[in-house]
Amino acid sequence: MREVFIISDLHIGGAAGNTVYERGFKLCTHSDILADFINQITAIETPVELVINGDMVDFLAEEPFEAFTENQAAACAKLQRIINREPAFFDALRRLLNNGHSLTVLTGNHDIELTLPDVRRFFERSIGAQGKKFRFITDGEAYTIGTEILIEHGDQYDVWNKVDHPALLRLRQLQSRREYLPQKLPFIPPKGSAMVKSIINPLKKQYQFIDLLKPENEAVLPILLAIEPNLRGKISTVLSLYTGWTNANDHDPPTPTNERSVEKTPKISRKLSTKLINEELKHVLGNDELKEFNRATSETTTTTEEIESATREMKAVGERGWSDTFSWASSWISLLTAKDTKNIDKRLPALLKALRVLQNDRSFEVEIETLKEYEEAAQHLIGNGYKYIIMGHTHFARRVALNDKGAVYFNCGTWADLMQFPKEIVSADAQEALQKLKEFMDNLNENKINKYVIFRPTYVHIELGDGDVVKDINLMEYEAE
Numbered sequence: 001m002r003e004v005f006i007i008s009d010l011h012i013g014g015a016a017g018n019t020v021y022e023r024g025f026k027l028c029t030h031s032d033i034l035a036d037f038i039n040q041i042t043a044i045e046t047p048v049e050l051v052i053n054g055d056m057v058d059f060l061a062e063e064p065f066e067a068f069t070e071n072q073a074a075a076c077a078k079l080q081r082i083i084n085r086e087p088a089f090f091d092a093l094r095r096l097l098n099n100g101h102s103l104t105v106l107t108g109n110h111d112i113e114l115t116l117p118d119v120r121r122f123f124e125r126s127i128g129a130q131g132k133k134f135r136f137i138t139d140g141e142a143y144t145i146g147t148e149i150l151i152e153h154g155d156q157y158d159v160w161n162k163v164d165h166p167a168l169l170r171l172r173q174l175q176s177r178r179e180y181l182p183q184k185l186p187f188i189p190p191k192g193s194a195m196v197k198s199i200i201n202p203l204k205k206q207y208q209f210i211d212l213l214k215p216e217n218e219a220v221l222p223i224l225l226a227i228e229p230n231l232r233g234k235i236s237t238v239l240s241l242y243t244g245w246t247n248a249n250d251h252d253p254p255t256p257t258n259e260r261s262v263e264k265t266p267k268i269s270r271k272l273s274t275k276l277i278n279e280e281l282k283h284v285l286g287n288d289e290l291k292e293f294n295r296a297t298s299e300t301t302t303t304t305e306e307i308e309s310a311t312r313e314m315k316a317v318g319e320r321g322w323s324d325t326f327s328w329a330s331s332w333i334s335l336l337t338a339k340d341t342k343n344i345d346k347r348l349p350a351l352l353k354a355l356r357v358l359q360n361d362r363s364f365e366v367e368i369e370t371l372k373e374y375e376e377a378a379q380h381l382i383g384n385g386y387k388y389i390i391m392g393h394t395h396f397a398r399r400v401a402l403n404d405k406g407a408v409y410f411n412c413g414t415w416a417d418l419m420q421f422p423k424e425i426v427s428a429d430a431q432e433a434l435q436k437l438k439e440f441m442d443n444l445n446e447n448k449i450n451k452y453v454i455f456r457p458t459y460v461h462i463e464l465g466d467g468d469v470v471k472d473i474n475l476m477e478y479e480a481e
């Protein structure tokens with residue numbers, strides 16, 4: 001008999017705030033509790049396997065911010081900083097291995113750098129993995145246990161965040177021979193990572209809710225645009241970097257000489273900018289709401305001059321490659337990040353309407369999957385003969401029955417903090433709701449977010465019999481002592 005514990009989306013990393021009231025860049029503020037959890041399972045008599053199902057650490061939260069830190073020395077330095085900041089977690093991993101237990105690590109989309117040859121070695125050394133029962137799963141391979149269990153991070157079902165594994169493999173092949181040339185970046189990070197670097201991180205100093213609030217599409221985008229209408233221009237700039245590359249992660253694996261073609265560098269026009277942002281919003285709000293929302297929130301948008309100068313710059317950086325393009329976009333964006341809250345009251349009714357889509361939001365319910373692509377993927381995999389599909393990435397813990405023969409889709413959830421949108425805003429009558437929304441927005445603006453933050457440390461626990469046959473499998477919540 002043996003036991004398997006699966007956790008994911010720990011997101012360890014990011015500097016702490018300057019005072020106890022500031023969150024800083026940490027998504028996970030409870031690595032001490034996480035270390036306790038690992039120490040407890042280390043003490044179990046029967047053999048234990050801990051599976052970390054992606055996004056163990058968060059390179060995107062470490063300065064200098066990059067959508068992807070392709071320089072291995074720089075990535076090692078970031079990892080060293082993370083380890084120095086949260087030693088208890090890494091000590092706990094070391095103890096787990098020293099006690100003869102197993103550790104299996106899969107990567108997600110915030111810890112892509114872990115797969116790079118030097119970084120992987122650095123990590124293995126820092127937890128004393130050599131000669132121990134340690135396994136590192138790369139290249140988007142799913143991890144399977146026995147014949148019934150399939151484990152994967154799940155970013156590949158998220159068009160914004162899926163990692164281009166063939167290109168990443170090609171980069172590692174070059175790096176392992178010291179043949180890598182920065183001008184010929186063979187790997188483009190997911191556009192979600194570019195968004196984190198260029199939009200989320202610069203704003204996080206000002207608005208700490210930005211990467212905690214869930215559901216992110218339905219709530220965060222409208223709230224951000226209501227607080228800062230001029231973000232329209234910025235968000236669409238990042239989106240436009242990927243125009244023509246909407247399926248950037250679907251292309252064929254690049255050959256050794258394949259350079260990213262500069263002709264494909266998009267030009268930002270006002271029309272394109274509007275189109276891109278509207279597409280994102282339409283997806284969230286629907287057509288009618290979109291029109292009204294745009295009317296109410298569009299009084300300050302990017303000016304024609306800004307767009308023209310951006311286009312000129314864009315052409316210039318196009319010749320320098322994608323990594324420079326992203327850092328340029330980021331600095332351009334931060335220039336425009338001026339706080340504009342004076343008209344926020346005027347925009348509140350529109351925002352309230354936009355947020356009505358959350359009325360029936362069931363994101364925090366464990367028994368149903370609100371993100372249909374995950375349930376569909378799990379259902380598909382069941383068809384391949386698996387019975388238990390275990391994912392992460394969404395930060396929403398799940399235990400969803402897939403058929404009447406006992407097949408189940410699990411999501412491990414997250415050990416990072418989450419922020420829940422206050423339900424009374426959408427459920428109360430109009431007058432009261434508006435009042436509540438104002439209170440909520442004021443709190444977001446002043447970073448008084450603690451009362452909305454929740455920490456729900458979940459994991460999937462499996463008991464295996466001989467031949468790794470599943471005896472018991474369930475979604476659990478760790479209760480800190």
Ligand SMILES: [Mn+2]
Nearest residue numbers: 055108109393
């Ligand atoms: Mn992820």
